[in-house]
Amino acid sequence: MTTVIGQLINALQLGSIYALVALGYSMVYGIISLLNFAHGDIIMVGAYAAWFIMTSLNSFLPFGAVAAIAVVFSILICTLLGAGIEKVAYAPLRSAPRLSLLITAIGVSYFLENMAQMIFGAGAKSVPNIISIGSFHVGKMTVSWTSAITLIVSVISMAVLTVFVKKTKMGKAMRAVSEDVGTAQLMGINPNKTISLTFAIGSALAGIGSILYCCAYAQASPTMGSMLGLKAFVAAVLGGIGSIPGAVLGGFAIGLAETLVSSVGLSVWKDAIVFAILIIVLIFKPAGILGKKKIEKV
Amino acid sequence: MNNTKMVPVPSRSIIPERDSDKAPILEAFNLGIDFGGLTAVDNFTIAVGRTEICGLIGPNGAGKTTVFNLLTNVYQPTRGLIMLDGKNTTGKSTYQVSRMGIARTFQNIRLFSKMSVLDNVKVGLYNSTKCSFISSVLRLPQYFKSEKQANEKALELLSVFDMESHAYDEAGSLPYGAQRRLEIVRALATNPGIMLLDEPAAGMNPSETWELMENIRKIRDKFQIAIMLIEHDMNLVMGICEGIAVLDHGKIIAKGDPEQIKSNPAVIEAYLGKKEA
Numbered sequence: 159m160t161t162v163i164g165q166l167i168n169a170l171q172l173g174s175i176y177a178l179v180a181l182g183y184s185m186v187y188g189i190i191s192l193l194n195f196a197h198g199d200i201i202m203v204g205a206y207a208a209w210f211i212m213t214s215l216n217s218f219l220p221f222g223a224v225a226a227i228a229v230v231f232s233i234l235i236c237t238l239l240g241a242g243i244e245k246v247a248y249a250p251l252r253s254a255p256r257l258s259l260l261i262t263a264i265g266v267s268y269f270l271e272n273m274a275q276m277i278f279g280a281g282a283k284s285v286p287n288i289i290s291i292g293s294f295h296v297g298k299m300t301v302s303w304t305s306a307i308t309l310i311v312s313v314i315s316m317a318v319l320t321v322f323v324k325k326t327k328m329g330k331a332m333r334a335v336s337e338d339v340g341t342a343q344l345m346g347i348n349p350n351k352t353i354s355l356t357f358a359i360g361s362a363l364a365g366i367g368s369i370l371y372c373c374a375y376a377q378a379s380p381t382m383g384s385m386l387g388l389k390a391f392v393a394a395v396l397g398g399i400g401s402i403p404g405a406v407l408g409g410f411a412i413g414l415a416e417t418l419v420s421s422v423g424l425s426v427w428k429d430a431i432v433f434a435i436l437i438i439v440l441i442f443k444p445a446g447i448l449g450k451k452k453i454e455k456v
Numbered sequence: 457m458n459n460t461k462m463v464p465v466p467s468r469s470i471i472p473e474r475d476s477d478k479a480p481i482l483e484a485f486n487l488g489i490d491f492g493g494l495t496a497v498d499n500f501t502i503a504v505g506r507t508e509i510c511g512l513i514g515p516n517g518a519g520k521t522t523v524f525n526l527l528t529n530v531y532q533p534t535r536g537l538i539m540l541d542g543k544n545t546t547g548k549s550t551y552q553v554s555r556m557g558i559a560r561t562f563q564n565i566r567l568f569s570k571m572s573v574l575d576n577v578k579v580g581l582y583n584s585t586k587c588s589f590i591s592s593v594l595r596l597p598q599y600f601k602s603e604k605q606a607n608e609k610a611l612e613l614l615s616v617f618d619m620e621s622h623a624y625d626e627a628g629s630l631p632y633g634a635q636r637r638l639e640i641v642r643a644l645a646t647n648p649g650i651m652l653l654d655e656p657a658a659g660m661n662p663s664e665t666w667e668l669m670e671n672i673r674k675i676r677d678k679f680q681i682a683i684m685l686i687e688h689d690m691n692l693v694m695g696i697c698e699g700i701a702v703l704d705h706g707k708i709i710a711k712g713d714p715e716q717i718k719s720n721p722a723v724i725e726a727y728l729g730k731k732e733a
Contacts, residue, residue, distance in 0.1 A: 326599070326603075327606070328592055330582070340566070342579070346583040
């Protein structure tokens with residue numbers, strides 16, 4: 159029983175990281191129908207940012223301060239990077255075919271990976287644990303603070319995002335642009351500003367995700383973002399791409415599936431299973447669990 | 457010629473007497489657009505008074521909706537000039553001219569159909585809602601204050617059409633006539649000086665059309681704005697428009713008040729064809 163609950167907590171921890179990353183995928187897809195394949199690599203940059211602060215400042219400052227700076231710095235870098243990529247690589251292609259945009263995204267992804275390899279080398283860097291406060295007990299169960307904090311932070315982030323999109327004027331502008339750019343402009347909404355904001359928010363969530371990922375796996379490598387990004391993409395598609403609750407649901411579902419497969423001793427199969435899920439979903443429910451069927455108007 | 461009129465000569469306008477001492481809200485000079493080799497609109501010159509209700513009519517394919525797209529900078533004109541509230545709109549994007557005071561509705565309704573009725577209106581209030589990003593995320597007092605104001609304003613606007621009770625329904629689920637009305641409310645929310653209505657009575661029965669006419673007048677009186685409409689329903693056009701411009705093959709073939717238009721031979725010919733000799 160304790161093992162089951164233990165595995166469940168692992169699943170939630172992993173799932174919430176996937177969910178945070180999937181949210182970025184989903185939001186960007188929702189607003190400009192772009193599968194931003196560079197999104198996973200933003201996490202990689204965030205992880206290196208955390209590593210850089212944790213290893214370079216730890217001799218001058220107390221641990222708590224370094225950890226706090228690392229968190230803020232890493233989220234800030236991700237936010238700026240995401241918004242910057244949009245401005246430089248995607249904004250000039252606003253009226254280009256979707257395919258050009260997709261290829262550009264793949265290009266940006268490779269650019270970031272190779273850039274990181276050039277600067278930091280191909281090997282993995284070990285990131286000191288940012289949340290180094292051990293674990294606590296619930297009955298007979300031992301729960302690590304890392305797991306608990308990952309889950310709490312993710313849930314808070316998702317709640318804030320949901321409220322932001324539903325209740326604020328900028329959130330409404332985002333929904334308006336995603337539904338009908340032309341009409342949104344007639345309401346006096348600047349679509350470029352709204353799209354930049356969407357990228358910034360999605361990337362900030364990726365920044366939070368990168369910190370939580372580092373807490374769980376304690377390393378940064380140039381290619382860490384590609385697999386993480388792909389799985390988050392699967393999560394977004396599974397939940398219904400473009401839908402915020404869908405991304406969250408998909409993230410947790412993928413986290414659960416992976417943990418389940420690993421816990422029965424088939425961990426070499428876990429990636430295969432995740433992508434098998436993608437294929438099955440695409441066959442039976444192409445719009446995802448919470449996705450809306452799009453009726454093309456002629 | 458009355459010297460107090462500030463209406464520029466080339467418009468040879470039909471601005472109502474009460475607006476004639478004020479500069480027009482909207483002027484277009486020799487506006488034209490080509491699509492490839494095709495001239496869709498040419499030499500379109502018009503002036504609209506501050507509180508005028510005017511009509512743009514013409515046979516199908518005459519270029520009426522193209523004119524609306526030009527006036528809202530959805531299309532950039534090939535030739536000519538648009539002055540909105542005395543300011544040149546050349547090179548501005550749609551959201552900028554929207555902020556300068558022009559709003560429109562569409563022939564085929566384009567609501568944010570997945571959003572609530574209230575949220576549709578609040579999107580229209582986007583620029584008058586003052587709330588920073590930080591206040592929105594952290595839910596500072598400014599957020600609650602601005603949201604409360606936007607809610608009140610939105611409900612007040614909805615009440616023009618007695619639609620407050622539908623405020624929380626999904627916009628796409630409203631009946632057709634209500635969707636048309638909501639589109640007008642949403643356009644009003646952007647606080648325009650002139651509102652363009654593209655076939656507001658399309659698909660309405662005579663009693664709904666009559667009600668719409670009353671409402672268009674009511675909106676003009678209450679908000680003191682100009683309204684320009686494209687419409688095929690001649691009862692509506694002749695009933696509420698003070699000035700009418702007739703478009704055929706992209707050119708204005710007649711301008712005048714309803715009586716003049718009704719008896720204009722060029723208009724009759726455009727609609728009914730040439731009288732056989």
